[in-house]
Amino acid sequence: MGTTDNSLSASVRVIDASRLEERTFAVLREAGADEPSAHAATRALMHASRIGVDSHGVRLVAHYAKALRGGRIKGAPHITVRRTGVSAALVDADDGLGHLAAYRAMEEACALARENGVGAVGVCRSSHYGAAGAYALAAAEMGLVGLTTTNADSIVALHDGVVPFHGTNPIAMAAPVLGERPWLLDMATSSVPMNRVHLYATLGRQLPENVAADQSGRPTTDASLAQMLIPLGGSEFGFKGAGLAGLVTILSAVLTGAAPDPAMLPMTGTNDFATPRNVGHFCIALDPDRFVGRATYDTLMSQYLLALRSSSAHSGTQSLAPGDREWMVEAERATTGIPVDLATAALLGFP
Amino acid sequence: MGTTDNSLSASVRVIDASRLEERTFAVLREAGADEPSAHAATRALMHASRIGVDSHGVRLVAHYAKALRGGRIKGAPHITVRRTGVSAALVDADDGLGHLAAYRAMEEACALARENGVGAVGVCRSSHYGAAGAYALAAAEMGLVGLTTTNADSIVALHDGVVPFHGTNPIAMAAPVLGERPWLLDMATSSVPMNRVHLYATLGRQLPENVAADQSGRPTTDASLAQMLIPLGGSEFGFKGAGLAGLVTILSAVLTGAAPDPAMLPMTGTNDFATPRNVGHFCIALDPDRFVGRATYDTLMSQYLLALRSSSAHSGTQSLAPGDREWMVEAERATTGIPVDLATAALLGFP
Numbered sequence: 156m157g158t159t160d161n162s163l164s165a166s167v168r169v170i171d172a173s174r175l176e177e178r179t180f181a182v183l184r185e186a187g188a189d190e191p192s193a194h195a196a197t198r199a200l201m202h203a204s205r206i207g208v209d210s211h212g213v214r215l216v217a218h219y220a221k222a223l224r225g226g227r228i229k230g231a232p233h234i235t236v237r238r239t240g241v242s243a244a245l246v247d248a249d250d251g252l253g254h255l256a257a258y259r260a261m262e263e264a265c266a267l268a269r270e271n272g273v274g275a276v277g278v279c280r281s282s283h284y285g286a287a288g289a290y291a292l293a294a295a296e297m298g299l300v301g302l303t304t305t306n307a308d309s310i311v312a313l314h315d316g317v318v319p320f321h322g323t324n325p326i327a328m329a330a331p332v333l334g335e336r337p338w339l340l341d342m343a344t345s346s347v348p349m350n351r352v353h354l355y356a357t358l359g360r361q362l363p364e365n366v367a368a369d370q371s372g373r374p375t376t377d378a379s380l381a382q383m384l385i386p387l388g389g390s391e392f393g394f395k396g397a398g399l400a401g402l403v404t405i406l407s408a409v410l411t412g413a414a415p416d417p418a419m420l421p422m423t424g425t426n427d428f429a430t431p432r433n434v435g436h437f438c439i440a441l442d443p444d445r446f447v448g449r450a451t452y453d454t455l456m457s458q459y460l461l462a463l464r465s466s467s468a469h470s471g472t473q474s475l476a477p478g479d480r481e482w483m484v485e486a487e488r489a490t491t492g493i494p495v496d497l498a499t500a501a502l503l504g505f506p
Numbered sequence: 507m508g509t510t511d512n513s514l515s516a517s518v519r520v521i522d523a524s525r526l527e528e529r530t531f532a533v534l535r536e537a538g539a540d541e542p543s544a545h546a547a548t549r550a551l552m553h554a555s556r557i558g559v560d561s562h563g564v565r566l567v568a569h570y571a572k573a574l575r576g577g578r579i580k581g582a583p584h585i586t587v588r589r590t591g592v593s594a595a596l597v598d599a600d601d602g603l604g605h606l607a608a609y610r611a612m613e614e615a616c617a618l619a620r621e622n623g624v625g626a627v628g629v630c631r632s633s634h635y636g637a638a639g640a641y642a643l644a645a646a647e648m649g650l651v652g653l654t655t656t657n658a659d660s661i662v663a664l665h666d667g668v669v670p671f672h673g674t675n676p677i678a679m680a681a682p683v684l685g686e687r688p689w690l691l692d693m694a695t696s697s698v699p700m701n702r703v704h705l706y707a708t709l710g711r712q713l714p715e716n717v718a719a720d721q722s723g724r725p726t727t728d729a730s731l732a733q734m735l736i737p738l739g740g741s742e743f744g745f746k747g748a749g750l751a752g753l754v755t756i757l758s759a760v761l762t763g764a765a766p767d768p769a770m771l772p773m774t775g776t777n778d779f780a781t782p783r784n785v786g787h788f789c790i791a792l793d794p795d796r797f798v799g800r801a802t803y804d805t806l807m808s809q810y811l812l813a814l815r816s817s818s819a820h821s822g823t824q825s826l827a828p829g830d831r832e833w834m835v836e837a838e839r840a841t842t843g844i845p846v847d848l849a850t851a852a853l854l855g856f857p
Contacts, residue, residue: 240623240796242593272594273626340749398691412798445591447763
């Protein structure tokens with residue numbers, strides 16, 4: 156994986172993972188989340204915080220607490236899972252925390268995949284689900300290949316577009332690796348997330364070329380002028396990033412009955428914390444046992460990763476597979492603790 | 507979709523589609539393809555030629571004829587479809603033309619999806635299957651959402667890599683649209699295809715920044731020095747393109763038993779046209795009837811596309827959805843004919 160500088164903040168408080176987990180759960184419970192909801196959200200937030208994706212880590216607890224208190228997100232949703240086919244299901248998230256609905260959906264997809272080879276489960280009437288990789292990983296930890304997407308509110312211009320259209324619409328996949336942590340890809344279909352732009356604006360730091368645009372849709376490297384993102388591929392090949400964002404919208408919203416990105420209420424930058432947003436997700440699980448078989452899958456996966464990690468890199472070190480950097484951070488943070496920005500630390504009771 | 511300049515060649519012969527189709531079929535038959543194989547390959551090649559993706563159009567017939575004559579590709583394969591789960595199957599392509607195996611796989615995936623909501627079918631022991639979009643489109647024309655991937659021989663560096671590792675590993679998805687041609691995305695996970703690099707070298711034209719690298723893996727805009735491609739996202743965000751290429755390898759090869767990209771024999775630039783290459787593909791079909799239901803799917807899809815096409819673009823014209831440009835080219839070529847490079851035209855009997 157490439158450079159992630161989601162933890163650029165100068166001032167942090169380093170907190171032991173288990174204490175952080177406890178307090179995250181407690182704050183969500185205090186904000187009105189029932190036990191399963193708070194558990195699921197904590198699990199997803201801690202996944203991101205453990206592996207260094209701090210943009211989607213415990214920092215988000217303030218946002219979820221506000222949405223729970225405002226009524227936008229229901230703390231005690233009545234989630235329903237409806238089998239719509241032998242290998243398909245639709246989850247109605249009842250405007251609860253997206254994490255609970257997405258873990259339920261991926262568990263259902265995995266159960267269907269174990270029975271039938273593949274399972275596909277859509278989720279409607281949901282909310283922000285944090286790091287997509289959390290749910291793909293859940294499948295891989297059960298021995299299956301997991302794929303998930305979520306749509307989001309308009310913040311990324313179309314290719315050659317002058318206004319925001321798609322969300323950052325991530326695609327995540329995780330695949331089990333024998334004797335190792337899974338292969339894990341979790342990527343937005345824009346080059347950078349919007350909160351990196353905000354962070355750079357705060358730090359007075361210049362953005363890379365062709366990742367963000369100003370109010371009129373012109374590419375800018377001035378983070379303080381950036382009003383929207385440019386899709387992955389930049390000014391020249393952004394039609395690919397925009398196409399992938401559309402793929403995510405079709406799976407997550409059009410197939411599930413959720414709100415397509417341009418029709419979705421904004422997640423932030425609004426005073427309305429009362430109206431649900433009808434976010435959509437999609438989960439697919441595939442069981443290697445029902446394709447080439449476990450033994451061959453394991454052998455090919457290990458051979459592929461060995462070849463990848465033996466491949467020369469400019470830096471003179473080994474090439475990394477998606478997830479490799481994250482598992483290194485996870486190991487490091489397990490001993491050193493997790494750096495948390497001061498505002499979030501205070502909210503969680505670490506003054 | 508963005509600019510495709512796959513038809514830059516100066517000298518072309520413009521040929522009526524039905525005559526081109528006849529001759530393509532005939533030349534494949536003469537090279538040893540049996541009727542179903544020649545039919546499938548012709549269908550896929552004509553799909554690409556009709557919509558303007560000339561890099562994957564009838565131009566490839568010379569290559570397939572050579573591979574058929576050399577024995578690398580079997581003209582009369584015994585393709586087997588094995589149900590490995592209620593909603594899953596594996597296709598053994600028996601070293602035949604990839605087009606036949608992939609159409610079979612997508613048809614099987616669609617049949618499974620109609621029964622069960624989703625179908626997933628892997629293909630091993632296959633060969634180059636041309637434009638991935640052909641098979642996704644086949645699903646959409648049956649009213650289903652179709653997804654397909656194929657792996658390929660090493661030609662794209664890893665992010666920060668100095669040697670070729672992944673293939674150009676395309677991802678294609680097509681989705682039906684009520685009363686219109688389908689939404690259709692077909693994209694390599696590199697920024698450009700290698701044959702565009704070769705074309706630019708011939709024309710003495712400069713490459714865009716960060717799409718190709720020289721022998722030592724350093725980015726170059728000199729097409730004559732380019733020895734490998736850089737993944738989508740370029741020097742800064744190429745870890746995303748490389749991650750997507752890996753996703754394709756895992757689905758297409760690791761789950762199916764095909765050769766992972768670095769273990770695959772090269773498609774071109776080799777004298778060995780006798781040894782099969784064990785290319786892998788993957789197909790997923792999803793039935794909207796088994797998710798949110800057809801009526802809601804159709805409504806949401808139309809609303810989404812209306813919003814997209816109403817979204818302002820820099821060019822002052824409407825924004826385009828994936829496929830829009832291709833369907834315009836298709837309509838144009840239906841009346842004007844299809845431009846074919848002179849060497850291919852001659853091979854097909856249009857001197």
